[in-house]
Amino acid sequence: MDAFDLDVRRVVYSRVVADGRPPTVGEVAVELGRDDEDIAAAYRRLHDAHALVLFPDTLDIWMANPFCFAPTPHRVTVGGRTWTGTCAWDALGIPAALHADGHVETECACCGERLVLEVVNGELTRGADLLVHFVVPARRWWDDIGFT
Amino acid sequence: MVYLRSEVHVKTWLDANGYEFGATFPATTMNALAKRWWSLRLDLDWRPRPLEESQSILDEVGLTGGFWQLG
Numbered sequence: 273m274d275a276f277d278l279d280v281r282r283v284v285y286s287r288v289v290a291d292g293r294p295p296t297v298g299e300v301a302v303e304l305g306r307d308d309e310d311i312a313a314a315y316r317r318l319h320d321a322h323a324l325v326l327f328p329d330t331l332d333i334w335m336a337n338p339f340c341f342a343p344t345p346h347r348v349t350v351g352g353r354t355w356t357g358t359c360a361w362d363a364l365g366i367p368a369a370l371h372a373d374g375h376v377e378t379e380c381a382c383c384g385e386r387l388v389l390e391v392v393n394g395e396l397t398r399g400a401d402l403l404v405h406f407v408v409p410a411r412r413w414w415d416d417i418g419f420t
Numbered sequence: 421m422v423y424l425r426s427e428v429h430v431k432t433w434l435d436a437n438g439y440e441f442g443a444t445f446p447a448t449t450m451n452a453l454a455k456r457w458w459s460l461r462l463d464l465d466w467r468p469r470p471l472e473e474s475q476s477i478l479d480e481v482g483l484t485g486g487f488w489q490l491g
Contacts (some may be wrong), residue, residue, distance in 0.1 A: 273467070273468055276463050278466070278467070281466075281488060282464060282466075285461070285462055289462065297481070321468065323468065337458075337461075338454075338458050338461065344453075359421035359422070360421040360422055360423050360447075360450060361421045361450060361453065361454060362421075362454075362458075364447075364450055364451045364454035365454045365457065365458035365461070366458075368454045368455045368457070368458040368459050369434075369449075369458045369461040369462050370462070371459070371461065375466070379423070380423060380424050380425045380429055380434050381422035381423065381424055381429075382424055382425070382429035382430070382432050382433035382441050383425065383429060383432075387423055387425070388425075389447060389451075392450065394451075394455055396447060396448050396451040396482070399447050400421075400446070400447055401446075401447075402423050402424070402425065402426045402447040402463070403423070403425070403426065403427065403429075403430060403444050403445070403446060403447065404421065404422070404423060404424075404444065404445055404446070404449070405421075405422055405424055405430050405434075405442060405443070405444045405446055405473045405489075406421050406437050406442045406443045406444075407434075407440070407442040408442065409442065409486070409487045409488075409489075410487065410488045410489055410490045411489055411490060411491060412479070420421065
């Protein structure tokens with residue numbers, strides 16, 4: 273991953289935090305003063321390197337983990353702003369990435385009951401009695417990241 | 421990677437979806453892993469993490485054994 277790709281990635285994450293959504297290729301191109309084609313190529317390389325996830329056959333960002341831009345059951349509020357977490361892991365990853373307290377609203381995958389987790393000073397102060405299940409073993413996480 | 425209320429709900433969910441049992445652990449472990457895994461994600465000097473380092477993070481929170489081998 274070269275310096276340019278890291279710059280593109282940095283702009284993507286900064287826009288996700290600031291705007292709550294990922295930037296388009298054109299928006300990053302304007303910010304970095306580069307052509308759309310350069311940014312598109314960087315998006316594809318970052319996807320291939322698992323540093324971003326694009327929706328299939330598009331240049332639209334699906335995941336900038338732990339942030340997700342498709343509906344999931346995991347809604348994460350930090351500092352009065354709400355993002356979507358990709359999965360159980362990423363839901364708690366958002367307060368961790370932002371180094372702030374967080375409120376996670378999610379659901380039991382089995383029965384759909386609303387579940388709440390709270391992170392305060394890095395510790396889980398609510399939801400500690402809940403369980404997490406991983407179906408996919410670690411070596412296969414990226415075989416189908418949407419399912420994982 | 422989902423949240424479930426109890427071991428009973430884990431089994432019911434696996435059976436209902438035809439999934440093989442993978443790994444279940446407490447949400448507290450999930451939070452410990454999330455803190456270690458994601459805390460540097462927004463750093464301006466972020467670089468891809470070597471696989472060995474990621475494996476060490478899993479080890480640190482007790483996620484060891486074949487299921488947790490990254491490569």
